[in-house]
Amino acid sequence: MTTSSVSKGCFVFKPSAKKKKVSLTEADYFNEGLKDPEDGRTRFESCQLLWQQMKLQTEQLQEELNRKLFDNLISFLKKSHLDFHDKRNGWSCRARSSEIPTAALLLGVNVTDHELTFESLSEILNDQVTPFVVLLQAKECTGIKQLLQKLLSQLMGCSADLDLDEEEDHATVSQRKMNCSMASLCGWYQKVTKKSISPKKKRSSSPGHWQAPPVVVVFKDLESFSANVLQEFIVISSRYIKELPLVLVFGIATSPMIIHRLLSHSVTSLLCIELFQSLSCTEHLATVVDKLLLSNSFPFKLGGKVLQVLITIFLYHDFSVQNFIKGLQLSVVEHFYSEPLSVLCCDLPEMRNRVKTLSHNQCENIRHLASFMSYVENQTPEIQVKLLTKDSYLKEITQTFLENLHSYHENFIPVLRCLHQFTCILPKYPLGKQIRELYCACLEKKVWETEDYISALQFLGMLAKDELVATLQKCVEVLKPYSTKQLGSTLKKLEEFLVQFQCLEGEHLENVDDEESAAQKGLQKKIDLYNLQKTLLEMKETRRTKKPSRFESLRLEVTDFLNSLVRDYLAPPETQPLYEVVYFRAANILRKHLNALPRIALHTALNNPSSYLKSLESEGGALTSTAPDICIAYKLHLECGRLINLYDWLEAFATVVNTNDDSDSDSLQPVDEITHARFIRAVSELELLGFVKPSKQKTDHVARLTWGGC
Known part of the structure; x- marks a missing residue:
């Protein structure tokens, strides 16, 4: 029977086969928006590999720069720990006076970099000193109750690494639920340390931990903490210092005087403070620029305006080296994302293999490059036809260009360092005090055509002998690793200059001319105005025609030789064909992302x-x-x-x-x-x-x- 209403019918709908959701990877997102998707996977892999290498280098630099600071801090902790546990003469003087060992860690105004420093410090302390490390922030410790809760929760979380039995573990949980006080903390510490050093149990803590490890409490942002909260915590902790080896670490961004502004004299008298100074952010940036950008280890390079944008953001916004590195990472990604020929931005052996497998579309991309077109315009008509029509010939020329670009960078960096050795000692620093300023100037234009360079040459012509010899010795040290390469002849020439200057040690650099001395004697005798004017003119003419000394001639030769080096090796990258392959120059894109308006x-x-x-x-x-x-x-x-x-x-x-x-x-x-x-x-x-x-x-x-x- 047919139904008269839809509601009386029974309909069965078979479910359609569900399509499995395909999870997109980073490479898929990278390739999705490419204007030219050809070789997208290769470009993404090259970008990822390059940044992993650069990231590893930055992490190693961070460890090296913080090593001295962390070593001094660990030495301080060890000293305070030994003072606390000196049982031969009873309690130490520090314990009797209820002083808490405190390290004032002056990190600088680059607050965004502090988090990474504290993470590294926490890892080192956990590995070498103690498992009991607490990191506190002001936003989490609005009152003394919240501070103690945060302190105990982090410490009891650390106790999970120790080998505790069920009863003790149950006691720990009950303590966590019952109350948060320094008395409960001291009781918990004694139970944990006794259990961890018991001969019946194997120690599960790190072998670098001390027998009775201290409890290190790190205040990340001391300036943001409430003064009342800090004072209450210090006063309470000082009463338990004989039972609990507590050590405080103050993270300070401004000045050590903030301790005396936050704490009263009666409270600061309970602290035994020692100051530790970290490396300044400008020195850290100089090291990063030197190891990452002024290095031939990485094929990727920054354009002058792009580098200037990153440095300007650093100097005028945050002083954050980590943000500078993030800007460098963004530059790497943007370069490989927007430039189709970035597939050739790799090591020299790999580049040769990729050039051989270039497709016709990639060859057309090469022909549209501005640097390549300027090169074609200067060639004969026959060569122009071959470059624009034959892909095989273009690949050969492309490989030659990229090899020449690699040689250009190998010579550019050492000569730049030599020029910086000369210009950094000049008054008023006409070419900049830091090497990054000189690097930006050389990237943007022909530096020898600028007024600053001309004034720097004039200053170099007036250098004293000791300054000149010391600078030449530094240049020799810079060029020694390149003695077997193209700059080997330059190194020999500088060594010859040093030998010649050593031969001048016994000579007088300044001699008074006999005629000049006679004229001066005449000035003392004659007072007639006409004769005085005549004598002064003769003295001026004598100085003009005076023959330069041997030192002055050598100094002039050094200046001319340095000038020739600059003109030969410090030409801007725009003069090199196919420089767009390795240089990222889109400063507007970088400014739009990093310096928003x-x-x-x-x-x-x-x-x-x-x-x-x-x-x-x-x-x-x-x-x-x-x-x-x-x-x-x-x-x-x-x-x-x-x-x-x-x-x-x-x-x-x-x-x-x-x-x-x-x-x-x-x-x-x-x-x-x-x-x-x-x-x-x-x-x-x-x-x-x-x-x-x-x-x-x-x-x-x-x-x-x-x-x-x-």
């Missing part, structure tokens, strides 16, 4: 919402009812003065919103509740963004806080 972004979003909302059609800045309410209110407020009448603003808003509604075409009709609510919400959002604020002059007005379009 929020006001311009807000104005663009509110004035032209179609730039962010693709569903809207661009109206060229005109007021339309389809735009978001906040955009309509924002454009209307731009037409007002310092004070904005809310009623007039509401009327204008309702007129724009209801332009397409025929029933509301009469402007005399009252505004409906929905439009009123939309207006209130838009004004509240503008107030939250900081464009308007309530005015005390008139209750029905708001004050405008911005002027101009953006």
Whole structure:
């Protein structure tokens, strides 16, 4: 029988086969947005391999730079630990006076880098000193109760590494639930340490731990802690210092004086403070630039403007070396993502293999490079035809160009270091005090054509002998690793200069001419004005025609030789064909990502919402009812003065919103509740963004806080 209603039927729908979700990898996201997807996988793998190598180098640098600081800190902990446990003469003087060993760790204003330093410190202490390391932050310790809870929770978490039986483990859990006090902490510490050193049990802690390890409490951001919380904690801890080997570490970003500003004299007298200074962030940056950018270990290079953007952000925003490294990582990713020929940005042996397998499209990409086109223009017509038509010939030339680019970098860096050795000792530092400033100048243009370089040569022509010889010796040390390469002849020439300067040790560098001395004697006798003028002119002419000494001649030869080196080896990268393969020069993209301009972004979003909302059609800045309410209110407020009448603003808003509604075409009709609510919400959002604020002059007005379009 047929059913008269759908509700009386029974329908069966077989479930369709579910498609398995394919998880996208990083390489898939990388290849998805490529303009030229050819060799996308190879480019991603090359990018990943290169950054892993650079990241490993930065981590090794971080360890080397912090090694001295951490060694001194561990030595301090060991000394305080031995003082605490000296049982031959009873309690030590420190224990009797209830002083808490405290390390004031001055890390600098680069707060974003402190987290990595504390993580490394915690790992080293856990490996070599003690498993009881507590890291505290001010936002987690608003009161003394919260501080003690955080302290005990982290310490009892550390006890999981020790070999405890079930009863003790149960006691630990009950302590965690019952109360958080220093007395319970001392009892817990005694049980844990006795159990860990018991001869019946094998020690499960690290072999580097001491027999009775101290409890290290690290205050990451001392400036942010409440003074009352710190004082209460120190006073309470000093009463238990004979039972608990407590050591405090203060992480300080500004100055050690902050300790005396936060703590009273009676509280600071309970601390035995020792100051530890970390390496400055500028020295850290100089090391990173030297090992990563001024090195031939990595094929990737930064353009002059890109490097200047990263350094400017470092110097004028955060002093963060970690953010500088993140900017370098972004540059690597952007280069391999946006440049199709970055597939050739690899080691020299691998590059030769990849050049042989270039496709026709990649050859066309090479032909469109600006540096390659400038090279083609200077060739004969026959060579031009072969370069533009024959891929096999182009591959041979490409391999030659990349090999020449590799040789260019091998010579560029040593000569740059030699030039820096000369310019860093000059007064006023015409080419910069740091080598990164000189590096940027050499990357952007021909440095020998600048006024700063000309003035530097003039200063070099006036160097004293000891300064000149010392600088030459430093240059010899720089060029020694390159003695078997192209710069070997340069090294021999510098060594010859040193030998010649050594031969001048017995000679007088400055001699007074006999005629000059006679003229001076004549000046003492003759007082006639005409004869005086004549004698002075003769002395001036004698100085002009005076023959330079041997030292002055050698100094001039050194200056000329250095000038020739600069002109031969420090030409900007733009002079090298196919430099785009290894150089990232998109400074605007990097600045857009790292140095955002929020006001311009807000104005663009509110004035032209179609730039962010693709569903809207661009109206060229005109007021339309389809735009978001906040955009309509924002454009209307731009037409007002310092004070904005809310009623007039509401009327204008309702007129724009209801332009397409025929029933509301009469402007005399009252505004409906929905439009009123939309207006209130838009004004509240503008107030939250900081464009308007309530005015005390008139209750029905708001004050405008911005002027101009953006």
